[in-house]
Amino acid sequence: MFDSLDQVPGKLGFIDAQGNTRQPLPAGVDVAWLQASYQHMVRIRQLDKKAVALQRTGQMHTYPPCLGQEAIGTGIGLAMQDDDILVPYYRDQATQVLRGVTMQQVLQVWGGDERGNLFTGVAARDFPNSVPIGTQMSHAAGIAAAMKSRGVRQAVVANCGDGATSRGDVYEALNLVGVWQLPMVAVVNNNQWAISVPRSLQTGTRTLAEKALAVGIEGLQVDGNDVVAVFHAVRTALARARRGKGGTLIEAVSYRLSDHTTADDATRYRDAAEVSRAWDYDPVKRLQTWLHASGHWTPAQEQALLATVKKEVDEAVSAYLNEPPQAPDDFIAYVFAEMTPPLLAQRDRLLIRLARDAAAQGGDSHGQ
Ligand SMILES: [Mg+2]
The missing domain is CATH 1.20.5 (Single alpha-helices involved in coiled-coils or other helix-helix interfaces)
Structure with a gap:
């Protein structure tokens, strides 16, 4: 009953679930790029795991894991230019860290500390996470309208989940992007579940991407577990947007391998066999397989990476736990x-x- 994680006609993909190359890789994607993408996805997965552990031990508040969806955030972050603006929702940790948000800040946000939103560097122009569902899309359309009226060659990336596409805010924002031809790229993380509501109960349309037709913008479906596909689709859409050619709706099909948040228990409404099958499409594993098989990743490199990542995450956790409390107001x-x-x-x-x-x-x- 859920959207196929397999390659289906019309869905953009370069590296399949078995780690095979499906078609020639796009320009700019070479071995070094794939290694860097893999390393970032491993970093985010370890951070994610630690964040859940902090919540479970009473050291952090509710947290939304991005387990299984690391390729979406990584592909987006690598496709964006510094002067683009990110309007994220709450599962965009992988993109935010690529934009310069520190791991400590990710933990601070979900620990209720506003200092986690005081972004610096490239991320200083980005928006903080939106927790209300879909409202960030209208903010993003407003930013894109400002860009267009100022005549700058910049673009906005605005992200939401599959459930948000049922909200009026999202449709209204996309409608404005279409009618005013705004430089906005909307990426829908279709992880197939909106808390306990499956995608099949969100909409009567065959795909979420085809909603672009109703508002007169480009729309496409990509394999959201293939970092190359996400990167290529977002990079192409951003280039179009900056050239004044209007917006794009990208549906990245993935699967939420975790609970919705740490306040949820997905075993109450989701079949364990379905989750088990979805693990076969793991975005991190497929890239590791590709790198191993092509002779570009060794067990020694893997061990070194895990040691480096462990140190980085441990330091972020330590900084988070030892930070003096924020001002009460x-x-x-x-x-x-x-x-x-x-x-x-x-x-x-x-x-x-x-x-x-x-x-x-x-x-x-x-x-x-
Ligand atoms: Mg969802």
Whole structure:
């Protein structure tokens, strides 16, 4: 009942689930590129695993794993140019880290620390994760409209899940992209489940990509577990967008191998055999197989990579756990660029309350 993870006619793919090359690799994709992609996907998988462990041990809040979908975020991140703008949703860790968001910041965000959103470098122009479903797509269309009106050769990448495509916000945003020919690339991570709702109950259309037809933009379906396919589709769509040729809707077909978030238990609604089958299409494994088979990856390189990644992730976790607490009013301070009168009033009430509590305990409120 779910969207085929196999290669089907019309779905873009270069490296299949068995690690075989299906067609000549696109320009710019060579062995060094594939090795770098593989290494990043392994980094993200280890970070993801550690984040779940932190949540399970009470050291982080709810976390949305990206297990099995690492190729989508990696392909997008490698396809983007520095001056493009990323409008991510909550499963875009792989793209964000490629844009310069640190692993520590990824953990901070899901630990409720606003400092995790203080991006620097290339990522400073990007938006923070959107947790509301689909609302980020209209923000992205607004950014793309600003780019067009200013006449700059830039583009926006906006991502969402399969479930978000049922939201009015997403359709309205894509409609604007079509009617105004805006430089926006929308990538739908079709991981086949919107929490407990399967893709087959989200829409009556055959694919999510064909929704592009209704709004007059380009649309295509790619193998979301093939990092080369995602990279090529996004890079091509971004080039079109920058040339003023309008937007694209890319449906990246993948599978959510994890629970929706750590607050979910997918065993309550999902068949274990289905999940087991989906593991055969693992995006990390197929790239490893390709590299091994072509003589471009050795067990020694694998061991060295795992050691490096372990060190990197451990250091990020240590930095996250040892960071002094954020200011107690941070969660109010970052809602808008400038605080509104109601927010200022809320902040004042909070600070008065904290000062009163601290006085009652005979201490002060600093560092609480
Ligand atoms: Mg989904």
